Amino acid sequence: LAKTTQPISMDSYEGQEVNITCSHNNIATNDYITWYQQFPSQGPRFIIQGYKTKVTNEVASLFIPADRKSSTLSLPRVSLSDTAVYYCLVVLQAGTALIFGKGTTLSVSS
Amino acid sequence: NAGVTQTPKFRVLKTGQSMTLLCAQDMNHEYMYWYRQDPGMGLRLIHYSVGEGTTAKGEVPDGYNVSRLKKQNFLLGLESAAPSQTSVYFCASSTIRDSRNQPQHFGDGTRLSIL
Numbered sequence: 001l002a003k004t005t006q007p008i009s010m011d012s013y014e015g016q017e018v019n020i021t022c023s024h025n026n027i028a029t030n031d032y033i034t035w036y037q038q039f040p041s042q043g044p045r046f047i048i049q050g051y052k053t054k055v056t057n058e059v060a061s062l063f064i065p066a067d068r069k070s071s072t073l074s075l076p077r078v079s080l081s082d083t084a085v086y087y088c089l090v091v092l093q094a095g096t097a098l099i100f101g102k103g104t105t106l107s108v109s110s
Numbered sequence: 111n112a113g114v115t116q117t118p119k120f121r122v123l124k125t126g127q128s129m130t131l132l133c134a135q136d137m138n139h140e141y142m143y144w145y146r147q148d149p150g151m152g153l154r155l156i157h158y159s160v161g162e163g164t165t166a167k168g169e170v171p172d173g174y175n176v177s178r179l180k181k182q183n184f185l186l187g188l189e190s191a192a193p194s195q196t197s198v199y200f201c202a203s204s205t206i207r208d209s210r211n212q213p214q215h216f217g218d219g220t221r222l223s224i225l
Contacts, residue, residue: 034213043114043200043216044153087152091211099169100145100153 004088009105018075020104022088025069032091033064033071037084038103044087048073075106083108112136116201116217123191123224131186131220133201141204142184143168143214144176146197153200159184191224198222 005023012018024033032051036044048055050062050071061074075082085103117132133142143158145168155168159178173195175187184203188195198221202214 030210032210036214041219043202043218044214045216046213049213085152099155102150102152 003099004090004101006086006088006101006104008102009107011107011109012078014079014108014110015077018078018082018106018108020073020075020086020088020106021070022073023070024088024090027068027090033062033068034089034091035060035062035073036087036089036100038087039084044100047086049091078106078108080108080110082106114201114203114215114217116199116220118220119218120221121223123188123222125191125193125224127191128187128189129191130188131199131201131222133184133186133203133217135182135184135201135203135215137203137205137215138181139203139205139215140181141206141211141214142178143202143204144174144184144186145200145202146170146195147200147219148197156186156199193224196222196224 032049034049035047037047038044048060048062050064052064055062063072085105087100087103114135140161144156145153147153154170156174157168157176159165162181165176177185198219200219201217204214205212
């Protein structure tokens with residue numbers, strides 16, 4: 001199974017842009033990159049998913065370079081409510097399970 | 111729309127007791143999963159199921175059993191609870207589209223303490 005590596009923690013201030021990078025060196029051709037967000041005492045929540053180049057939704061942007069060995073989750077102008085743990089996963093083909101790592105704990109201060 | 115519902119939300123057990131955690135989803139999803147989350151460890155997959163009547167082991171299956179008798183339900187059993195199984199347990203479900211796993215939907219968790 002493809003394994004991901006991301007920073008354990010990051011700190012930011014309100015209004016800043018936050019970029020969290022994830023490494024997935026042995027990603028396979030059919031794999032997709034997916035990010036989840038988890039608030040304390042809640043289950044993880046899907047944020048964004050992509051295969052290559054750039055994907056943007058109302059919450060975040062996901063940048064994937066051509067070699068797809070890494071990806072960057074970008075959160076524009078974070079607020080205190082963005083304080084959470086962010087997980088990067090490589091989603092395999094149907095019929096296989098996902099492996100969550102330890103995630104990145106993002107702390108946003110005022 | 112309930113999504114994924116976990117029962118119970120909290121439970122305290124004594125070492126050696128048994129119990130079953132219930133997960134129910136109303137989205138007609140094929141896949142269901144059980145995870146445990148411990149401080150500093152992230153989410154670890156215990157067992158999962160790709161369809162009714164099927165189950166498979168995840169990263170940390172020892173000490174747990176599961177059953178998927180109905181498509182909408184996924185049960186996690188502890189036959190003889192141990193303090194090391196004190197954790198927060200999350201259930202999730204997902205579907206398939208274009209031969210690809212779709213994002214998982216999670217329940218709110220079950221907080222289990224084993225004394």
